[in-house]
Amino acid sequence: xxxxxxxxxxLGIDSVDELFADVPEAVxxxxxxxxxxxxxxxxxxVKNHLSGNKSLEDMVCFLGxxxxxxxxxxxxxxxxxxxxxxxxxxxxxxxxxQGMLRALFEYQSLICELTGMEAANTSMYDHHTAxxxxxxxxxxxxxxxRKRFLIPENIHWDRLPVLKNYLIxxxxxxxxxxxxxxxxxxxxxxxxDKVGEDTLGFYVESPNAFGVLEENIKLFKDLREDTGxxxxxxxxxLSLALLKPPSEWGADIVVGDSQPFGxxxxxxxxxxxxxxxxxxxxxxxxxxxxxxTVDADGKTAYCMTLQTREQHIRRERATSNICTNEALSALAxxxxxxxxxxKGLEETAKGCYNKAHRLANMIDELDGYSAPYFTGxxxxxxxxxxxVDKDKLTAEAGxxxxxxxxxxxxxxxxxxxxxxxxxxxxxxxxxxxLLTEVLKEVSP
Amino acid sequence: xxxxxRQARYDVHDIFEEHCVERKIxxxxxxxxxxxxxxxxxxxxxxxxxxxxxxxxxxxxxxIDSGFYPLGSCTMKFNPKYSELLCRETKALDIHPYQxxxxxxxxxxxxxxxxQMLAEISGMDAVTLQPAAGAHGEMTGLMIINEYHRKKxxxxxxxxLPDTAHGTNPASASMLGYKTIEIPSKEGCVDxxxxxxxxxxxxxxxxxxxPNTLGIFEKDALKIAEIIHDAGGLLYYDxxxxxxxxxxxxxxxxxxxxxxxxxxKTLATPHGGGGPGSGPVAVxxxxxxxxxxxxxxxxxxxxxxxxxxxxxxxRIKGFYGNWLVLLRAYAYILKEGSDGITAISExxxxxxxxxxxxxxxxxxxxxxxxxxxxxxxxxxxxxxKGLRTLDIAKRLLDYGYHAPTIYFPLIVDEAxxxxxxxxxxxxxxxxxxxxLRAIMEEDVETVSSAPHNTAVKRVDDTQASREPxxxxxxxxxxx
Numbered sequence: 049x050x051x052x053x054x055x056x057x058x059l060g061i062d063s064v065d066e067l068f069a070d071v072p073e074a075v076x077x078x079x080x081x082x083x084x085x086x087x088x089x090x091x092x093x094v095k096n097h098l099s100g101n102k103s104l105e106d107m108v109c110f111l112g113x114x115x116x117x118x119x120x121x122x123x124x125x126x127x128x129x130x131x132x133x134x135x136x137x138x139x140x141x142x143x144x145x146q147g148m149l150r151a152l153f154e155y156q157s158l159i160c161e162l163t164g165m166e167a168a169n170t171s172m173y174d175h176h177t178a179x180x181x182x183x184x185x186x187x188x189x190x191x192x193x194r195k196r197f198l199i200p201e202n203i204h205w206d207r208l209p210v211l212k213n214y215l216i217x218x219x220x221x222x223x224x225x226x227x228x229x230x231x232x233x234x235x236x237x238x239x240x241d242k243v244g245e246d247t248l249g250f251y252v253e254s255p256n257a258f259g260v261l262e263e264n265i266k267l268f269k270d271l272r273e274d275t276g277x278x279x280x281x282x283x284x285x286l287s288l289a290l291l292k293p294p295s296e297w298g299a300d301i302v303v304g305d306s307q308p309f310g311x312x313x314x315x316x317x318x319x320x321x322x323x324x325x326x327x328x329x330x331x332x333x334x335x336x337x338x339x340x341t342v343d344a345d346g347k348t349a350y351c352m353t354l355q356t357r358e359q360h361i362r363r364e365r366a367t368s369n370i371c372t373n374e375a376l377s378a379l380a381x382x383x384x385x386x387x388x389x390x391k392g393l394e395e396t397a398k399g400c401y402n403k404a405h406r407l408a409n410m411i412d413e414l415d416g417y418s419a420p421y422f423t424g425x426x427x428x429x430x431x432x433x434x435x436v437d438k439d440k441l442t443a444e445a446g447x448x449x450x451x452x453x454x455x456x457x458x459x460x461x462x463x464x465x466x467x468x469x470x471x472x473x474x475x476x477x478x479x480x481x482l483l484t485e486v487l488k489e490v491s492p
Numbered sequence: 493x494x495x496x497x498r499q500a501r502y503d504v505h506d507i508f509e510e511h512c513v514e515r516k517i518x519x520x521x522x523x524x525x526x527x528x529x530x531x532x533x534x535x536x537x538x539x540x541x542x543x544x545x546x547x548x549x550x551x552x553x554x555x556i557d558s559g560f561y562p563l564g565s566c567t568m569k570f571n572p573k574y575s576e577l578l579c580r581e582t583k584a585l586d587i588h589p590y591q592x593x594x595x596x597x598x599x600x601x602x603x604x605x606x607x608q609m610l611a612e613i614s615g616m617d618a619v620t621l622q623p624a625a626g627a628h629g630e631m632t633g634l635m636i637i638n639e640y641h642r643k644k645x646x647x648x649x650x651x652x653l654p655d656t657a658h659g660t661n662p663a664s665a666s667m668l669g670y671k672t673i674e675i676p677s678k679e680g681c682v683d684x685x686x687x688x689x690x691x692x693x694x695x696x697x698x699x700x701x702x703p704n705t706l707g708i709f710e711k712d713a714l715k716i717a718e719i720i721h722d723a724g725g726l727l728y729y730d731x732x733x734x735x736x737x738x739x740x741x742x743x744x745x746x747x748x749x750x751x752x753x754x755x756x757k758t759l760a761t762p763h764g765g766g767g768p769g770s771g772p773v774a775v776x777x778x779x780x781x782x783x784x785x786x787x788x789x790x791x792x793x794x795x796x797x798x799x800x801x802x803x804x805x806x807r808i809k810g811f812y813g814n815w816l817v818l819l820r821a822y823a824y825i826l827k828e829g830s831d832g833i834t835a836i837s838e839x840x841x842x843x844x845x846x847x848x849x850x851x852x853x854x855x856x857x858x859x860x861x862x863x864x865x866x867x868x869x870x871x872x873x874x875x876x877k878g879l880r881t882l883d884i885a886k887r888l889l890d891y892g893y894h895a896p897t898i899y900f901p902l903i904v905d906e907a908x909x910x911x912x913x914x915x916x917x918x919x920x921x922x923x924x925x926x927x928l929r930a931i932m933e934e935d936v937e938t939v940s941s942a943p944h945n946t947a948v949k950r951v952d953d954t955q956a957s958r959e960p961x962x963x964x965x966x967x968x969x970x971x
Contacts, residue, residue, distance in 0.1 A: 072740050098599070103582045151549050339962055369631060403537065
């Protein structure tokens with residue numbers, strides 16, 4: 049730029065190289081990449097690469113497993129595309145950031161309405177890491193000297209490995225609870241046996257990895273009250289339009305992923321980790337929170353609050369190391385929920401539930417198939433038992449551009465020929481017919 | 493002349509109070525024992541009201557597109573618009589993490605090439621794109637460090653840090669159960685003698701950002717590496733300050749073993765009001781097998797997700813990383829190329845030094861002169877006027893500038909940490925200097941009661957934390 053010369057003159061140097069005179073010769077490094085190209089060339093090149101993808105618009109998708117294809121109203125991308133939002137930093141300077149602060153306060157409020165909890169933070173990275181943080185928090189709010197934390201085996205397959213990594217350096221020990229092989233829910237007797245006076249806490253996911261809704265919510269509440277164990281609930285927030293809120297299951301902490309609310313599948317990221325808890329534990333929470341207060345004129349205003357829990361103040365004694373979170377995605381979810389409204393959300397949830405049940409019936413009527421494989425009721429996805437190996441189905445379905453589901457054999461032992469099939473509000477009657485046709489064709 | 497700024501100031505209606513009605517759920521298809529009876533309190537608003545609500549909120553928010561954002565260590569640079577457009581492509585958005593690999597070859601290719609680009613920029617050998625943020629990258633790096641020592645049968649439980657370290661460094665270390673040992677700085681740099689005394693058989697790693705948070709380049713980088721490696725520890729590079737050195741030096745050449753990037757800083761992806769970001773981790777070839785799975789590999793012209801890494805720490809997050817952030821960073825590197833990236837660091841350092849020299853006689857500059865991408869001033873001289881750095885920060889908002897980072901690093905009293913980045917021209921920097929000079933001349937009352945021109949006046953954060961209201965529900969229950 050033309051101002052460079054003036055700036056160099058002001059600094060009394062001939063070249064910017066002099067500003068790097070303190071970098072020793074031995075550590076100098078030149079980058080060996082191609083030189084820059086024009087914006088037009090970038091667009092052409094990247095779009096050309098992306099053409100190597102097949103989008104879900106070009107296929108009929110029944111994949112779920114934590115990422116659901118729900119229609120995103122146009123207003124969502126319009127709002128998160130406003131650069132006052134997306135080019136802003138974390139709202140440390142409250143007075144100039146009221147817009148984002150207020151929107152995130154609304155996000156927290158909506159998560160609280162859905163979960164029945166009183167407090168929520170502005171997001172964790174995703175459901176998986178939120179669970180990791182939640183179990184760590186259980187260690188802070190649970191009864192002293194308790195170390196055993198119970199995790200059911202019917203939770204999303206990638207959550208346990210993430211959780212284990214989040215517990216490195218903590219003295220919390222994970223113990224697994226089996227699931228009921230008929231219902232797909234937690235094995236209630238096993239859970240009762242394991243929860244005792246030495247249990248730090250237990251986790252319940254509903255809908256769980258099989259899409260099944262846990263039915264024994266009263267038991268969870270009783271177990272928690274009887275033993276003083278910390279209860280953590282994992283949710284799909286869309287289901288909470290219809291499901292009793294986790295506060296009524298006895299949850300101390302609620303985690304989940306807000307992806308079904310306004311966030312496209314995006315190859316799995318970014319999404320939004322939900323994190324909510326009861327009022328009495330807010331000072332032990334990880335992550336950023338927005339509080340309502342007043343300004344110098346007494347007018348309602350918002351700011352980041354309880355920051356003394358956080359790494360930039362508390363450093364090694366912080367409740368978590370999290371700094372950057374998923375704020376803009378939380379904004380997307382906020383806009384989504386409000387565009388739908390309470391009634392719209394309820395209708396969307398009912399639509400998913402009803403469609404999933406209709407599809408399960410259609411599949412169950414086919415020779416050799418069993419759907420749902422588990423007898424427990426389900427929300428928007430369910431397990432199908434197949435009469436053929438997955439390779440055969442993949443080949444046939446692929447030829448018709450159908451993605452019939454996620455094969456579970458890689459994730460659960462003994463789950464050969466079992467598939468997790470999901471619907472979204474985007475799933476049409478024709479899509480479901482096409483899937484059943486494909487399944488029928490490959491049936492021996 | 494200084495432009496006085498005016499931010500929009502709406503009396504935004506409370507959407508919960510205006511638009512919620514108590515309602516029973518009719519025909520709930522769920523089994524009765526788990527079915528919700530009362531609908532959650534979610535506002536029902538017409539679409540145009542929702543859009544108007546958020547449009548007004550956006551006008552009460554300040555982004556890098558609104559103006560200068562000299563937030564130290566946060567690298568608030570311009571976020572290119574082509575990246576935003578690319579992220580709206582159906583083939584970027586509408587792809588599922590479990591769809592077959594042969595239907596996401598475009599994405600896997602971009603991720604694979606990004607891994608290579610980041611390795612080249614950093615001088616490291618292998619990269620994971622999974623971490624969702626810088627702190628998440630730190631945690632991932634420390635998990636690798638932990639596993640590396642464990643596999644060697646060594647119990648090392650200490651992480652050493654300089655007192656200028658970002659707060660996430662000690663927080664990440666203690667999350668993994670490490671004891672953190674903070675060593676004091678000497679003339680703004682790592683005190684080599686103190687480091688030598690601190691290392692030992694318990695040293696798992698030393699975490700450093702270079703240039704450090706004072707903006708000073710740690711010239712003794714190789715000596716530091718030698719001390720750590722001789723003690724059997726590993727050297728971790730916090731990539732928050734990478735914008736200062738690209739194409740000039742790199743963590744690999746400085747003998748770091750592990751590092752993270754902040755794509756939302758250095759590689760121009762937007763901060764989004766706090767996220768999403770992305771914090772890829774790069775390692776030397778000896779540590780490649782410890783990376784979390786999967787990483788993206790290529791064989792026979794096909795890209796695939798590799799899960800088979802001998803010493804892998806396993807999983808650190810769901811799926812494969814913040815793909816849409818990765819895509820933006822990839823486009824940015826393509827656009828800038830080797831020449832552009834080097835020019836970025838040059839201009840960032842030039843802007844920083846220009847501004848530093850302009851401001852030296854306005855506020856005190858502790859430690860030596862030459863800085864990299866950022867510098868730290870001390871507002872301690874303001875105290876005799878009855879002002880604090882916070883007041884200056886708030887008054888700057890009235891002039892239409894986002895405030896610098898304040899009260900960090902901790903070793904500078906009343907710190908103002910200023911990072912102009914490369915995407916500012918001289919006139920903007922001059923305007924900022926003029927504003928700061930003008931503020932110094934203003935009456936104390938005007939400054940101490942600032943801001944005056946923002947959507948709200950100074951916010952009472954003490955009340956916010958004394959009686960927290962974190963949701964609509966909490967407010968209702970308080971009444």
